Amino acid sequence: MTAVATSLLVVLLAVGLPVGVALGILAVILGNLYAFISPLPALGDVMWGASTDFLLTAVPMFILMGEILLRSGAASRMYEAVDPWVSRIPGGLMHTNIASCALFAATSGSSVATAATISTLAVPSMRRYGYNPPLFLGSLAAGGTLGILIPPSINMIIYGVLADVSVSDLYLAGVIPGLAMAGLFSLVVLALCLARPGLAGERRDRQPASLRGLSGLLPILFLFALVVGSIYAGLATPTEAAALGLIGALVIAMGRRQLSWALLRGAFEGTARTTAMVMFIVLAAYFLNFVMVNIGLTTAVTALVADLQVPPLVVLLAIVVLYLVLGCFMDTLSMMIATTPIVVPIVVQAGFDPLWFGIVFVILIEAALITPPVGMNLFIVQSVRGEGVFRDVVIGSLPFLAMMLVMIGLLVIWPGLALWLPSLWKGSA
Numbered sequence: 001m002t003a004v005a006t007s008l009l010v011v012l013l014a015v016g017l018p019v020g021v022a023l024g025i026l027a028v029i030l031g032n033l034y035a036f037i038s039p040l041p042a043l044g045d046v047m048w049g050a051s052t053d054f055l056l057t058a059v060p061m062f063i064l065m066g067e068i069l070l071r072s073g074a075a076s077r078m079y080e081a082v083d084p085w086v087s088r089i090p091g092g093l094m095h096t097n098i099a100s101c102a103l104f105a106a107t108s109g110s111s112v113a114t115a116a117t118i119s120t121l122a123v124p125s126m127r128r129y130g131y132n133p134p135l136f137l138g139s140l141a142a143g144g145t146l147g148i149l150i151p152p153s154i155n156m157i158i159y160g161v162l163a164d165v166s167v168s169d170l171y172l173a174g175v176i177p178g179l180a181m182a183g184l185f186s187l188v189v190l191a192l193c194l195a196r197p198g199l200a201g202e203r204r205d206r207q208p209a210s211l212r213g214l215s216g217l218l219p220i221l222f223l224f225a226l227v228v229g230s231i232y233a234g235l236a237t238p239t240e241a242a243a244l245g246l247i248g249a250l251v252i253a254m255g256r257r258q259l260s261w262a263l264l265r266g267a268f269e270g271t272a273r274t275t276a277m278v279m280f281i282v283l284a285a286y287f288l289n290f291v292m293v294n295i296g297l298t299t300a301v302t303a304l305v306a307d308l309q310v311p312p313l314v315v316l317l318a319i320v321v322l323y324l325v326l327g328c329f330m331d332t333l334s335m336m337i338a339t340t341p342i343v344v345p346i347v348v349q350a351g352f353d354p355l356w357f358g359i360v361f362v363i364l365i366e367a368a369l370i371t372p373p374v375g376m377n378l379f380i381v382q383s384v385r386g387e388g389v390f391r392d393v394v395i396g397s398l399p400f401l402a403m404m405l406v407m408i409g410l411l412v413i414w415p416g417l418a419l420w421l422p423s424l425w426k427g428s429a
Contacts, residue, residue: 115144
């Protein structure tokens with residue numbers, strides 16, 4: 001049954017069907033093959049139940065918040081504020097790229113939005129100061145992936161819904177690994193630039209670092225405090241916090257005198273396109289999950305893993321390899337939604353905490369964003385660059401991909417990197 005389901009999914013995706021359509025067709029075929037009663041009569045109820053999940057309301061609001069920040073110019077001020085403080089380290093602007101991605105990630109919740117925004121600001125400087133294109137572009141593609149690890153994160157919301165894990169706990173669990181990941185990215189840039197100084201670009205005149213210059217960070221810090229702070233102060237759920245963040249983004253755009261009908265129209269159009277794509281895949285995946293549970297596929301896979309009698313670390317290693325391979329061929333959202341209901345029971349059966357695995361899972365999803373041939377961030381950065389060969393971005397991302405695997409290793413050795421803050425919060429509550 002598992003082999004049939006996997007083979008069908010691969011074939012449906014290989015012929016070029018949209019992922020949502022492929023998942024829906026797979027659900028119908030599996031239901032008709034293995035269920036006693038066709039699942040189609042339940043389609044309406046399942047779709048309606050999934051689409052009315054209150055938690056998923058946060059997704060379009062976080063997307064719209066990122067669109068408004070991008071179009072209002074708040075991101076460019078943030079980049080200019082960060083630059084004098086970190087660009088003096090060997091590697092120069094590449095550290096600014098990573099730090100800016102980490103900060104923007106704390107408001108956008110989207111890796112694609114983070115990569116596109118910071119790349120637009122940084123690529124002209126790469127040309128002007130003679131940076132090594134592969135490593136510079138790699139820092140942008142990899143830095144953009146922080147958008148789904150540092151809270152708030154759209155992918156964490158979806159994982160929380162599908163795996164029945166608290167989104168608030170996931171947000172806390174992602175803080176330390178997210179900051180550690182940004183530090184590892186900067187560390188690999190520093191090491192490479194010390195080994196080969198030519199990678200670091202030409203010397204340039206920089207604005208002196210000053211506290212006054214940090215005023216450009218205030219809007220981003222304000223939004224982070226508003227969204228994340230309201231959750232842990234007990235004032236708002238993640239969905240309500242997303243609404244507060246959206247209001248905050250409108251206030252920031254208004255304060256910068258950038259709020260206009262043109263800005264709102266562009267932001268609404270971008271949000272509608274992205275949300276429609278996300279929700280179509282989510283609803284199709286919900287129906288597929290319903291069918292898999294009813295035909296016993298999830299239970300069968302979990303029992304199979306339990307009967308293998310292999311150490312838990314071997315199970316985890318197999319899952320890591322599986323996602324590294326899948327990431328080369330599937331877009332991240334589709335991969336996450338299609339596999340979470342199958343993989344999470346296996347992980348729990350192996351004895352791992354589903355909250356801890358949620359962070360490992362998000363890092364694996366990050367890796368898929370920078371692995372060819374369908375790594376979305378690679379295409380985003382190359383499209384912003386607008387010249388040169390795509391191979392530059394791929395090669396430049398490899399050192400950062402290695403750091404993601406190092407981060408997973410650190411989480412295996414020290415699970416407290418992800419679990420300490422949630423346990424501390426629960427202990428003080």
